[in-house]
Amino acid sequence: MVEPLQARRFAQASGTQAKTDAVDARTLAAMGAALDLEPDMPADKNQHVLKQLQVALMALVKERIRLLNRMKTQNPALLKRQCKARLDQIKHQLAEVEEASLVLLRKSPKRVRAMDILCSIPGLGQVAAVAILVECPEIGTLGRKQAASLAYLAPTTRQSGQWSGRVKPVP
Template identity: 70%
Template structure:
């Protein structure tokens, strides 16, 4: 019964029933929203305005068939979940051609439960994504850069090598048999060479884009941010320079979450956001606490006020990403404040 009510909801709007003006997220006119549930092999599609459903192969041929199925009548939004490697082909093929909106799978599931839907099928998930796009009045994402997926793939490979280097380094300290020690040292030397090659490839790919090259130079001008951190920020946060202070802090998971209920006041904490972006800012915050004059003063003020060191460092991490966002937006390098 629940899924039946969800299917009937768009039909009532199309028949001329006026949506309540007090309802959250309801537009005055029906938004043509398409939901796509992505799996390894298939794409399940639901068009909310007409109630049509279809299934296509998650392959170049299937994506071309999907584009033809959508037709010449451009939808307002096409909503899909982030599914790792499985949504990459759709993004590469249709970004810039369709108004794509990528949503967090957990938020999509919470939305389905809020609508009273407990069942979970690919067809129903596609329908719920289309409903979510219309109900929350989502806006299309910016078209992705053609090199973004390659940059991300290189970055993932680099992080994997760093983890392996850490494991091997810890293991080498406890090894006593000469053969094992020689093999560990040989592998560590190989990892060092491979990391250098990956970083050179990342930098070369970033430098091919004048916009990214300029952003890289701006990031490197900030005391505390080195080339590796600058590359990580540009790969993990390609939207930098287009958001407000609160948006960039929230995206990095550095905006404090306030907890209050009645007279109870809980401690604020950080949560969510892009973990790899947040991790990349930790060591630069430690460096900035000593060598960045503005942030060093902020850190000392907080520690003198008996704030925990981790809280002060988290504040510096947020200041760094906000500063980076502001400088890229203004297209200027960091300059020390004059007395």
Template identity: 30%
Template sequence: MACTIDNPRHARAFAQAMGCLEKTDRIDARMLAWFADARKLIPTPPPSAQQAKLEALTARLRHVTRDIIVQKQRRSATTDPLALAQIGETLALFARQAKDISAMIAQSIASDPHWRAFDRTIRSIKGLADRTTAYLIADLPELGTLSNKAIVKLVGLAPIANDSGARFGKRRTRGGRASIRTILFLVADIARRFEPSLADFRDKLLAAGKPKLVVRIALARKLLVRLNAKMRDTRLSIPLTY
């Protein structure tokens, strides 16, 4: 069944702004309907079974990857032979799981002609490989369907205006999809080593005295915009069924 997913904090803030401090199921239903009408929210079809499976696989791969990092940190912090042996066994198990999950993800992408096209598009930017492709397809299916401004805000890489009258406040990024943002921070730094335009963009910002964090965000945002444009062209060139 199609539904719309929105930030529950926005819905509650809307109710309070309308002067409704009470909270019951009936009041919530009425406020949610009013909120959806005011925001002109459009129902979104649920993900296909294949999309849901890919999301589950990439989520599990993230978990296993984090577990491997934790176990390696524990290994470096101990000298006890028994603990080292058990940590080694745990690491071997997680390594096998990561390999198996990666293989299932690759097979899932290879089995879908649209995902294969998306995979080629993402890999056309040097420095972006298997996991980046999987995470983008699984966790950012809107890539190539939204405007550059919208996709940047969705991921949480858009500087939010904070101006009032003659005051121009500092613009910060907030919200968005943290998992994708983290990936873009990592791969943008890798991609700029192969892509002269990204390297030049970064160097100009640094030369202008921009803080390193600002440069990091700007580089990730530029990479996302480039990916969005490429994916838009790809979507226009193939017939999509979802």
């Protein structure tokens, strides 16, 4: 990924003023060659389907919450019975969507490994691990240092201006 402003500044520095798709493509190619940029890996072919399943899962969860709240305030037995039937249907649909997501995730060895690591964290189940891998697909492809940096666990320098990490003694 290239920051749009950085790409525009590169184009201006190289004397390009026009802004068309063809010119942009040539400028980005020249920028990649000049700065020795590495292309990102293309998204997994199942990523779009996984995202759709995740959206459906979230919609079902919201529907379940809405129905549970509604059941608390309804008095007629008919409406309570209908809500209960719909809750049973949602429970079945949630299980189907979760299973479909797991089947797709298991098709990628890197994601299976990432899923196993995430599920080994106490309190983190398969559903949460799937959600993490769908929302942050790069999790399964990061190295140790990249993952530590992403989680803000890697050491970083905090030097700013004149400060160099040492506190001056008070006179």
